[in-house]
Amino acid sequence: MKLKSVGEIRDPVLGYVKMTEVERELIDSPFVQRLRRVHQLAGSYLVYPGAVHTRFEHVIGTMHVAGQIADSLSDELELDEDEIQEIRLAALLHDVGHGPFSHTYEEVLAEVGDVTHEDISQRIVAETAVKDILTRNGHSPRKLRAMCVGRENASPPFVNEIISGGLSADIMDYLPRDSYFTGVEYGIVDVQRIVDSLHIAGGHLALDDTAAHAFEALLLARYQMFKAVYFHRTVRAAELMLVHSMQLADEVLGLTDLDDLESYLELTDEIVLQRLIALKATTRKLRKARDLALNFRNRRLVKCVFENLVQRENRSLSQLLANSRVRRQVAKQLADSTGVDLMSIYVDVPTTPSVPNTYTKEPPTSVRLLKPGGSKWSEKIVPLSELPLVGSIAGFMNMLRVYTDEDERPRVQAAAASLLED
Numbered sequence: 001m002k003l004k005s006v007g008e009i010r011d012p013v014l015g016y017v018k019m020t021e022v023e024r025e026l027i028d029s030p031f032v033q034r035l036r037r038v039h040q041l042a043g044s045y046l047v048y049p050g051a052v053h054t055r056f057e058h059v060i061g062t063m064h065v066a067g068q069i070a071d072s073l074s075d076e077l078e079l080d081e082d083e084i085q086e087i088r089l090a091a092l093l094h095d096v097g098h099g100p101f102s103h104t105y106e107e108v109l110a111e112v113g114d115v116t117h118e119d120i121s122q123r124i125v126a127e128t129a130v131k132d133i134l135t136r137n138g139h140s141p142r143k144l145r146a147m148c149v150g151r152e153n154a155s156p157p158f159v160n161e162i163i164s165g166g167l168s169a170d171i172m173d174y175l176p177r178d179s180y181f182t183g184v185e186y187g188i189v190d191v192q193r194i195v196d197s198l199h200i201a202g203g204h205l206a207l208d209d210t211a212a213h214a215f216e217a218l219l220l221a222r223y224q225m226f227k228a229v230y231f232h233r234t235v236r237a238a239e240l241m242l243v244h245s246m247q248l249a250d251e252v253l254g255l256t257d258l259d260d261l262e263s264y265l266e267l268t269d270e271i272v273l274q275r276l277i278a279l280k281a282t283t284r285k286l287r288k289a290r291d292l293a294l295n296f297r298n299r300r301l302v303k304c305v306f307e308n309l310v311q312r313e314n315r316s317l318s319q320l321l322a323n324s325r326v327r328r329q330v331a332k333q334l335a336d337s338t339g340v341d342l343m344s345i346y347v348d349v350p351t352t353p354s355v356p357n358t359y360t361k362e363p364p365t366s367v368r369l370l371k372p373g374g375s376k377w378s379e380k381i382v383p384l385s386e387l388p389l390v391g392s393i394a395g396f397m398n399m400l401r402v403y404t405d406e407d408e409r410p411r412v413q414a415a416a417a418s419l420l421e422d
Contacts, residue, residue, distance in 0.1 A: 003067075003085055009060060013177050017064045020085065022137035023092060027060065030265075031096055031130055035059060037268035041178060042104040043238030044229060046299050048182040051229075055102065058174055059095050066091035066169035068195050069162050077200060086139060087162055090147035091169050093130070097121030099264070100272040103352075104239045105255075108246045111324065112256045118149040123261055150359035156203040157359070164359040166219060166367075167194070167205050171356060175221055178229060186224035190214045199370050201379045206368035209380070212387070215367060219390050223354050231350050237301040237403055240346045241292045245276050248289035248343070252279070273297060288343050302346065303409050306402035306416035321349045321400060333419060334402065338411040345412060346403040355390065 005018040019027065026032055035055035044051040070084040097120030099105035109115050122145045124130055131141040146152040150164035162169055172191045179187025197211035207215055229235065246255050253275055258264055276293030279286045295301070320326050327347040335342040358364050366384060370377040384390050400420065404412040 002071075003081060003088075011057065011061060011064075013057075013173075013180050014061055014064050017060055019063075020088075022085070022133065022139065023063065023088065025133050025137070026089070026092060026130065029129060029133060031124055031128060032056065032059065032092070034265060034268060035095065035098065037270060038098055038100060038102060039269055040102060040174070041182070041229070041235075042101040043242060043296065044182065044232070044235050046238045046296075046301070047232055047234045048184070048229065051178070051182045053177060053181040055095050055098050058177060059092050061173035061177055062094060062169045063088045063092040065172050065191065065195070066162050068192075069169055069198060072195050072198055073158075073200060082138075086144065086147060087159060089134070089139060089144055090152075090159075090163055093121060093125055093144065093148040094118075094150075094163055094170065095121065096124050096130070096148070100255075100267045100269050101239070101242055104242050105246070105267075107239075107243045107351075108250065109256055111247060112250070115258060120258065120261075120264065121148055122146070124265075127261060156200075158200050158203060158205045160359040161205045166356050166358070166364055167198070167207070167215070168356075168359075171218065171222065175218070175225060178225060179221075182229050184225065184228050186228055187221050189218045189221045194218065199377065201368050201370060201377075204368055206370045206379065209369040209371045212367075212369055212382075216387050216390055219355050222356065226350070226352070226354060230352070231399065233304050233307065233401065234301065236348055236401065237304060238296060238299075240348055240403055241296045241302060244343070244346065245289045245292035245296070246272070248285045248292075249276055249279055252286060285343070302344075302403040303406050304401050304403050305409055305413035306400075306420060308400050308420060309398060321347075322351055330419070334412060334415050337419070338408070338415045340404065340408045340412055344405045344408055348401045348403065350399060355384070 003020050006021050007019050007024055009017045009019065011017050038055045039045065040053050040055055040058050041051045067084065067088045070079060070087045073079065074084060095117065097117045099117060106116060125141055125145040125148060134141045134144055143152060147155065147159065147163065150160035152159060161167060164170060172194065175187040175189055176191065179185060193211055193214045197208035199206045199208065250256050255267065273293055276289060277297065279290040281287035281290055331345045331347045332342055334345050353363060355364055364384060366381045369380050369382050371380065402412065402416040
Protein backbone atom coordinates (compact mmCIF):
# COMPACT_ATOMS: atom_id res chain seq x y z
CA MET A 1 0.00 0.00 0.00
CA LYS A 2 1.52 3.30 -1.09
CA LEU A 3 1.36 6.36 1.15
CA LYS A 4 0.96 9.78 -0.46
CA SER A 5 4.42 11.24 -1.01
CA VAL A 6 5.03 15.00 -0.82
CA GLY A 7 8.78 14.93 -1.41
CA GLU A 8 11.90 12.81 -1.52
CA ILE A 9 15.44 12.74 -0.20
CA ARG A 10 18.39 11.44 -2.17
CA ASP A 11 20.31 9.04 0.05
CA PRO A 12 23.70 7.60 -1.02
CA VAL A 13 22.90 4.18 0.45
CA LEU A 14 19.18 3.77 -0.26
CA GLY A 15 18.59 5.94 -3.30
CA TYR A 16 15.45 8.08 -3.26
CA VAL A 17 13.58 8.07 0.06
CA LYS A 18 10.02 9.35 -0.25
CA MET A 19 8.29 11.12 2.63
CA THR A 20 4.74 11.97 3.59
CA GLU A 21 3.47 15.29 4.92
CA VAL A 22 3.78 14.33 8.59
CA GLU A 23 7.22 12.81 7.99
CA ARG A 24 8.43 15.98 6.30
CA GLU A 25 7.09 18.09 9.16
CA LEU A 26 8.95 15.95 11.71
CA ILE A 27 12.15 15.86 9.64
CA ASP A 28 12.07 19.66 9.39
CA SER A 29 11.55 20.03 13.15
CA PRO A 30 14.56 21.06 15.29
CA PHE A 31 14.40 17.74 17.13
CA VAL A 32 15.25 15.64 14.07
CA GLN A 33 17.44 18.34 12.49
CA ARG A 34 19.54 18.28 15.68
CA LEU A 35 20.63 14.77 14.72
CA ARG A 36 22.67 16.28 11.87
CA ARG A 37 25.08 17.39 14.60
CA VAL A 38 25.41 13.98 16.31
CA HIS A 39 27.84 11.61 14.60
CA GLN A 40 26.54 8.11 14.04
CA LEU A 41 29.85 6.54 15.06
CA ALA A 42 31.24 9.02 17.61
CA GLY A 43 35.02 9.15 17.17
CA SER A 44 35.33 6.59 14.36
CA TYR A 45 36.11 9.32 11.85
CA LEU A 46 39.53 9.67 13.50
CA VAL A 47 40.30 6.18 12.13
CA TYR A 48 37.97 6.03 9.12
CA PRO A 49 37.89 9.58 7.70
CA GLY A 50 34.69 8.93 5.74
CA ALA A 51 32.72 8.04 8.88
CA VAL A 52 31.29 11.53 9.30
CA HIS A 53 27.70 10.45 8.75
CA THR A 54 25.16 11.34 11.41
CA ARG A 55 22.09 10.08 13.23
CA PHE A 56 20.02 12.23 10.87
CA GLU A 57 20.70 10.08 7.80
CA HIS A 58 20.26 6.93 9.87
CA VAL A 59 16.76 7.75 11.17
CA ILE A 60 15.59 8.62 7.66
CA GLY A 61 17.05 5.38 6.35
CA THR A 62 15.46 3.38 9.17
CA MET A 63 12.08 4.97 8.38
CA HIS A 64 12.50 3.91 4.74
CA VAL A 65 13.44 0.30 5.55
CA ALA A 66 10.63 0.05 8.13
CA GLY A 67 8.24 1.21 5.41
CA GLN A 68 9.58 -1.46 3.07
CA ILE A 69 9.00 -4.14 5.73
CA ALA A 70 5.47 -2.86 6.41
CA ASP A 71 4.70 -2.81 2.68
CA SER A 72 6.04 -6.35 2.31
CA LEU A 73 3.74 -7.54 5.12
CA SER A 74 0.70 -5.41 4.19
CA ASP A 75 -1.06 -7.98 2.01
CA GLU A 76 -0.54 -10.77 4.53
CA LEU A 77 -1.74 -8.64 7.45
CA GLU A 78 -4.09 -6.25 5.65
CA LEU A 79 -2.29 -3.27 7.15
CA ASP A 80 -4.01 0.03 6.42
CA GLU A 81 -2.36 3.35 5.60
CA ASP A 82 -2.44 4.59 9.19
CA GLU A 83 -0.71 1.45 10.49
CA ILE A 84 2.04 1.65 7.87
CA GLN A 85 2.46 5.35 8.56
CA GLU A 86 2.80 4.74 12.31
CA ILE A 87 5.50 2.12 11.76
CA ARG A 88 7.44 4.58 9.60
CA LEU A 89 7.01 7.37 12.16
CA ALA A 90 8.19 5.13 14.99
CA ALA A 91 11.31 4.28 12.99
CA LEU A 92 11.94 7.96 12.21
CA LEU A 93 11.76 8.86 15.91
CA HIS A 94 13.59 5.86 17.34
CA ASP A 95 16.92 7.70 17.82
CA VAL A 96 15.65 11.24 18.35
CA GLY A 97 16.86 11.16 21.96
CA HIS A 98 20.51 10.32 21.24
CA GLY A 99 22.99 12.46 23.12
CA PRO A 100 26.35 13.82 21.94
CA PHE A 101 28.66 11.23 20.40
CA SER A 102 25.78 8.71 20.24
CA HIS A 103 26.46 5.50 22.18
CA THR A 104 29.65 6.92 23.71
CA TYR A 105 27.50 9.31 25.74
CA GLU A 106 25.45 6.33 26.93
CA GLU A 107 28.57 5.04 28.69
CA VAL A 108 28.61 8.29 30.67
CA LEU A 109 24.90 7.98 31.47
CA ALA A 110 25.38 4.38 32.60
CA GLU A 111 27.68 5.54 35.41
CA VAL A 112 25.02 7.78 36.96
CA GLY A 113 21.83 5.77 36.41
CA ASP A 114 19.97 3.50 34.07
CA VAL A 115 18.62 6.14 31.68
CA THR A 116 19.22 5.53 27.96
CA HIS A 117 18.65 7.47 24.76
CA GLU A 118 15.43 5.47 24.36
CA ASP A 119 14.03 6.99 27.54
CA ILE A 120 14.90 10.45 26.25
CA SER A 121 13.33 9.67 22.86
CA GLN A 122 10.11 8.90 24.69
CA ARG A 123 10.27 12.21 26.56
CA ILE A 124 10.82 14.14 23.34
CA VAL A 125 7.76 12.55 21.75
CA ALA A 126 5.65 13.24 24.85
CA GLU A 127 6.92 16.65 25.99
CA THR A 128 7.94 18.70 22.95
CA ALA A 129 6.45 20.06 19.74
CA VAL A 130 6.81 16.54 18.30
CA LYS A 131 3.67 15.75 20.28
CA ASP A 132 1.83 18.64 18.57
CA ILE A 133 2.94 17.57 15.10
CA LEU A 134 1.73 14.01 15.65
CA THR A 135 -1.58 15.14 17.15
CA ARG A 136 -2.23 17.65 14.38
CA ASN A 137 -1.72 14.90 11.79
CA GLY A 138 -4.06 12.46 13.52
CA HIS A 139 -1.53 10.23 15.29
CA SER A 140 -1.38 9.32 18.97
CA PRO A 141 1.75 10.67 20.72
CA ARG A 142 1.15 8.20 23.53
CA LYS A 143 1.22 5.27 21.12
CA LEU A 144 4.20 6.56 19.13
CA ARG A 145 6.06 7.24 22.37
CA ALA A 146 6.06 3.51 23.06
CA MET A 147 6.37 2.34 19.46
CA CYS A 148 9.50 4.35 18.71
CA VAL A 149 11.50 2.31 21.24
CA GLY A 150 9.81 -1.03 20.60
CA ARG A 151 7.72 -1.05 23.78
CA GLU A 152 4.16 -0.81 22.49
CA ASN A 153 2.30 -3.49 24.46
CA ALA A 154 -0.98 -2.86 22.65
CA SER A 155 0.58 -3.80 19.30
CA PRO A 156 1.51 -7.28 18.11
CA PRO A 157 5.16 -8.18 18.82
CA PHE A 158 6.12 -7.87 15.14
CA VAL A 159 5.61 -4.08 15.30
CA ASN A 160 8.22 -3.80 18.05
CA GLU A 161 10.49 -6.22 16.18
CA ILE A 162 10.49 -3.96 13.12
CA ILE A 163 11.92 -1.20 15.31
CA SER A 164 14.34 -3.18 17.51
CA GLY A 165 16.16 -6.51 17.32
CA GLY A 166 17.97 -8.79 14.90
CA LEU A 167 15.45 -8.40 12.07
CA SER A 168 14.77 -4.71 12.63
CA ALA A 169 14.85 -1.84 10.18
CA ASP A 170 17.42 -0.29 12.50
CA ILE A 171 20.10 -2.94 11.95
CA MET A 172 19.23 -3.23 8.25
CA ASP A 173 19.99 0.46 7.82
CA TYR A 174 23.01 1.02 10.03
CA LEU A 175 25.06 -1.97 8.84
CA PRO A 176 25.18 -1.02 5.14
CA ARG A 177 25.32 2.69 6.04
CA ASP A 178 28.26 2.31 8.42
CA SER A 179 29.95 0.03 5.91
CA TYR A 180 29.51 2.58 3.11
CA PHE A 181 30.86 5.54 5.04
CA THR A 182 33.76 3.75 6.72
CA GLY A 183 34.75 1.98 3.51
CA VAL A 184 34.76 -1.34 5.40
CA GLU A 185 32.93 -3.92 3.31
CA TYR A 186 31.90 -6.34 6.06
CA GLY A 187 28.52 -4.61 6.50
CA ILE A 188 27.27 -5.26 2.99
CA VAL A 189 24.19 -7.46 3.40
CA ASP A 190 21.25 -8.49 1.21
CA VAL A 191 18.65 -6.35 2.96
CA GLN A 192 16.08 -6.66 0.17
CA ARG A 193 16.24 -10.47 0.33
CA ILE A 194 15.43 -10.38 4.03
CA VAL A 195 12.66 -7.78 3.67
CA ASP A 196 10.97 -9.73 0.88
CA SER A 197 11.19 -12.97 2.90
CA LEU A 198 9.53 -11.73 6.09
CA HIS A 199 6.22 -13.15 7.28
CA ILE A 200 4.24 -13.23 10.52
CA ALA A 201 3.90 -16.30 12.75
CA GLY A 202 2.22 -16.09 16.14
CA GLY A 203 2.35 -12.32 15.98
CA HIS A 204 6.14 -12.33 15.53
CA LEU A 205 8.38 -11.65 12.56
CA ALA A 206 9.36 -14.88 10.84
CA LEU A 207 11.61 -15.58 7.90
CA ASP A 208 11.17 -17.78 4.87
CA ASP A 209 13.60 -20.63 5.54
CA THR A 210 15.14 -20.15 2.09
CA ALA A 211 16.43 -16.78 3.37
CA ALA A 212 18.00 -18.16 6.55
CA HIS A 213 21.44 -17.71 4.99
CA ALA A 214 20.73 -13.99 4.48
CA PHE A 215 19.77 -13.65 8.16
CA GLU A 216 22.93 -15.48 9.20
CA ALA A 217 24.98 -13.22 6.93
CA LEU A 218 23.34 -10.16 8.53
CA LEU A 219 24.37 -11.18 12.05
CA LEU A 220 27.85 -12.19 10.93
CA ALA A 221 28.22 -8.83 9.20
CA ARG A 222 27.34 -7.10 12.47
CA TYR A 223 29.95 -9.16 14.30
CA GLN A 224 32.59 -8.37 11.70
CA MET A 225 31.71 -4.65 11.80
CA PHE A 226 31.94 -4.83 15.57
CA LYS A 227 35.52 -6.08 15.35
CA ALA A 228 36.60 -3.90 12.43
CA VAL A 229 34.84 -0.65 13.35
CA TYR A 230 32.70 -0.46 16.49
CA PHE A 231 35.33 -2.00 18.81
CA HIS A 232 38.40 -1.20 16.73
CA ARG A 233 41.38 -0.66 19.03
CA THR A 234 42.04 2.95 17.97
CA VAL A 235 38.35 3.86 17.67
CA ARG A 236 37.91 2.79 21.27
CA ALA A 237 40.97 4.81 22.31
CA ALA A 238 39.27 7.95 21.00
CA GLU A 239 35.92 7.06 22.55
CA LEU A 240 37.41 6.25 25.95
CA MET A 241 39.00 9.70 25.99
CA LEU A 242 35.60 11.27 25.31
CA VAL A 243 33.90 9.14 27.97
CA HIS A 244 36.44 10.00 30.65
CA SER A 245 36.53 13.68 29.71
CA MET A 246 32.75 13.92 30.01
CA GLN A 247 32.73 11.97 33.29
CA LEU A 248 35.39 14.18 34.85
CA ALA A 249 33.61 17.38 33.77
CA ASP A 250 30.05 16.22 34.39
CA GLU A 251 29.65 17.91 37.77
CA VAL A 252 30.65 21.28 36.32
CA LEU A 253 28.98 21.05 32.91
CA GLY A 254 25.89 19.08 33.99
CA LEU A 255 26.14 16.74 31.00
CA THR A 256 23.96 14.07 32.62
CA ASP A 257 21.42 16.48 34.15
CA LEU A 258 18.33 15.36 32.28
CA ASP A 259 15.73 17.35 34.22
CA ASP A 260 15.88 20.23 31.74
CA LEU A 261 15.07 18.66 28.37
CA GLU A 262 15.65 21.91 26.50
CA SER A 263 19.22 22.15 27.81
CA TYR A 264 19.84 18.50 26.98
CA LEU A 265 18.79 19.08 23.38
CA GLU A 266 21.58 21.63 23.03
CA LEU A 267 24.19 18.93 23.66
CA THR A 268 25.55 18.08 20.23
CA ASP A 269 29.03 16.78 19.42
CA GLU A 270 30.73 20.07 18.62
CA ILE A 271 29.08 21.99 21.46
CA VAL A 272 30.10 19.45 24.10
CA LEU A 273 33.62 19.13 22.70
CA GLN A 274 34.01 22.92 22.75
CA ARG A 275 32.71 23.14 26.32
CA LEU A 276 35.19 20.49 27.40
CA ILE A 277 38.10 22.26 25.72
CA ALA A 278 37.04 25.60 27.23
CA LEU A 279 37.05 24.25 30.81
CA LYS A 280 38.93 26.30 33.37
CA ALA A 281 41.59 24.06 34.88
CA THR A 282 40.76 24.94 38.47
CA THR A 283 41.12 21.36 39.66
CA ARG A 284 43.14 18.31 38.65
CA LYS A 285 39.99 16.60 37.34
CA LEU A 286 39.01 19.53 35.15
CA ARG A 287 42.52 19.89 33.79
CA LYS A 288 42.50 16.21 32.83
CA ALA A 289 39.04 16.54 31.26
CA ARG A 290 40.19 19.53 29.22
CA ASP A 291 43.41 17.84 28.10
CA LEU A 292 41.59 14.67 27.02
CA ALA A 293 39.14 16.69 24.91
CA LEU A 294 41.92 18.76 23.37
CA ASN A 295 43.96 15.65 22.58
CA PHE A 296 40.88 13.99 21.07
CA ARG A 297 40.35 16.98 18.78
CA ASN A 298 44.00 16.91 17.72
CA ARG A 299 44.07 13.09 17.45
CA ARG A 300 46.69 12.59 20.12
CA LEU A 301 45.16 9.39 21.39
CA VAL A 302 45.85 7.16 24.37
CA LYS A 303 47.68 3.93 23.59
CA CYS A 304 46.59 0.35 23.99
CA VAL A 305 49.20 -1.41 26.13
CA PHE A 306 47.42 -4.72 26.73
CA GLU A 307 44.94 -6.76 24.72
CA ASN A 308 43.73 -10.26 25.37
CA LEU A 309 40.87 -12.50 24.33
CA VAL A 310 39.06 -14.06 27.27
CA GLN A 311 38.23 -17.64 26.34
CA ARG A 312 34.52 -18.15 25.68
CA GLU A 313 34.40 -21.06 28.09
CA ASN A 314 35.23 -18.61 30.87
CA ARG A 315 31.88 -16.77 30.73
CA SER A 316 32.00 -15.94 34.45
CA LEU A 317 35.18 -13.92 33.94
CA SER A 318 33.81 -12.05 30.92
CA GLN A 319 30.61 -11.24 32.83
CA LEU A 320 32.70 -10.04 35.76
CA LEU A 321 34.72 -7.71 33.53
CA ALA A 322 31.53 -6.27 32.04
CA ASN A 323 30.85 -4.72 35.46
CA SER A 324 32.18 -1.14 35.46
CA ARG A 325 32.94 -1.34 39.19
CA VAL A 326 35.23 -4.33 38.59
CA ARG A 327 36.98 -2.52 35.75
CA ARG A 328 37.61 0.44 38.04
CA GLN A 329 39.10 -1.93 40.63
CA VAL A 330 41.45 -3.39 38.01
CA ALA A 331 42.47 0.13 36.95
CA LYS A 332 43.16 1.04 40.58
CA GLN A 333 45.32 -2.05 41.05
CA LEU A 334 47.34 -1.03 38.01
CA ALA A 335 47.63 2.54 39.27
CA ASP A 336 48.73 1.41 42.73
CA SER A 337 51.34 -0.98 41.37
CA THR A 338 52.83 1.50 38.90
CA GLY A 339 52.40 4.88 40.57
CA VAL A 340 50.60 6.11 37.45
CA ASP A 341 47.69 8.48 37.97
CA LEU A 342 44.43 6.49 38.07
CA MET A 343 42.87 9.03 35.70
CA SER A 344 45.40 7.92 33.06
CA ILE A 345 44.49 4.22 33.05
CA TYR A 346 41.50 2.86 31.12
CA VAL A 347 40.25 -0.73 31.27
CA ASP A 348 37.90 -1.55 28.42
CA VAL A 349 35.69 -4.51 27.48
CA PRO A 350 32.74 -4.66 25.05
CA THR A 351 29.39 -4.14 26.76
CA THR A 352 27.29 -4.54 23.60
CA PRO A 353 26.23 -8.11 22.67
CA SER A 354 27.65 -9.57 19.46
CA VAL A 355 24.16 -10.66 18.38
CA PRO A 356 21.62 -7.88 19.04
CA ASN A 357 19.10 -8.32 21.85
CA THR A 358 15.41 -8.67 21.14
CA TYR A 359 13.03 -5.73 21.59
CA THR A 360 12.44 -7.00 25.14
CA LYS A 361 16.19 -6.42 25.79
CA GLU A 362 16.74 -10.14 26.29
CA PRO A 363 19.46 -12.14 24.48
CA PRO A 364 18.01 -13.88 21.41
CA THR A 365 17.79 -17.65 21.60
CA SER A 366 16.09 -18.59 18.33
CA VAL A 367 14.75 -17.45 14.97
CA ARG A 368 11.34 -18.28 13.52
CA LEU A 369 11.58 -19.91 10.09
CA LEU A 370 8.63 -20.68 7.81
CA LYS A 371 8.63 -23.41 5.18
CA PRO A 372 5.98 -23.63 2.47
CA GLY A 373 3.93 -26.81 2.53
CA GLY A 374 0.97 -27.03 0.16
CA SER A 375 -1.51 -24.26 0.95
CA LYS A 376 -0.01 -23.56 4.39
CA TRP A 377 3.29 -22.52 5.87
CA SER A 378 4.84 -24.67 8.58
CA GLU A 379 6.60 -22.82 11.38
CA LYS A 380 9.83 -23.96 12.95
CA ILE A 381 11.52 -22.15 15.85
CA VAL A 382 15.21 -22.76 15.26
CA PRO A 383 17.64 -22.29 18.19
CA LEU A 384 20.57 -20.07 17.29
CA SER A 385 22.82 -22.95 18.28
CA GLU A 386 21.57 -24.75 15.15
CA LEU A 387 22.96 -21.91 13.04
CA PRO A 388 26.58 -22.83 13.79
CA LEU A 389 28.22 -19.54 12.88
CA VAL A 390 25.64 -17.41 14.68
CA GLY A 391 25.69 -19.67 17.72
CA SER A 392 29.45 -19.34 17.95
CA ILE A 393 29.33 -15.52 18.18
CA ALA A 394 26.34 -15.18 20.51
CA GLY A 395 26.97 -13.35 23.76
CA PHE A 396 29.77 -10.80 24.05
CA MET A 397 33.03 -10.47 22.20
CA ASN A 398 35.33 -11.28 25.10
CA MET A 399 38.09 -8.76 24.49
CA LEU A 400 39.96 -7.09 27.35
CA ARG A 401 42.12 -4.02 26.72
CA VAL A 402 44.09 -1.57 28.82
CA TYR A 403 44.97 1.94 27.60
CA THR A 404 47.14 4.70 29.03
CA ASP A 405 48.89 7.92 28.08
CA GLU A 406 51.87 7.47 25.78
CA ASP A 407 54.33 8.66 28.44
CA GLU A 408 53.13 5.98 30.87
CA ARG A 409 53.15 3.18 28.35
CA PRO A 410 56.15 1.06 29.55
CA ARG A 411 55.11 0.91 33.22
CA VAL A 412 51.44 0.15 32.62
CA GLN A 413 52.21 -2.35 29.88
CA ALA A 414 54.40 -4.43 32.18
CA ALA A 415 51.95 -4.23 35.09
CA ALA A 416 48.96 -5.16 32.91
CA ALA A 417 50.77 -8.17 31.49
CA SER A 418 51.67 -9.32 34.99
CA LEU A 419 48.18 -8.83 36.42
CA LEU A 420 45.96 -9.86 33.51
CA GLU A 421 47.82 -12.23 31.22
CA ASP A 422 46.30 -15.33 32.82
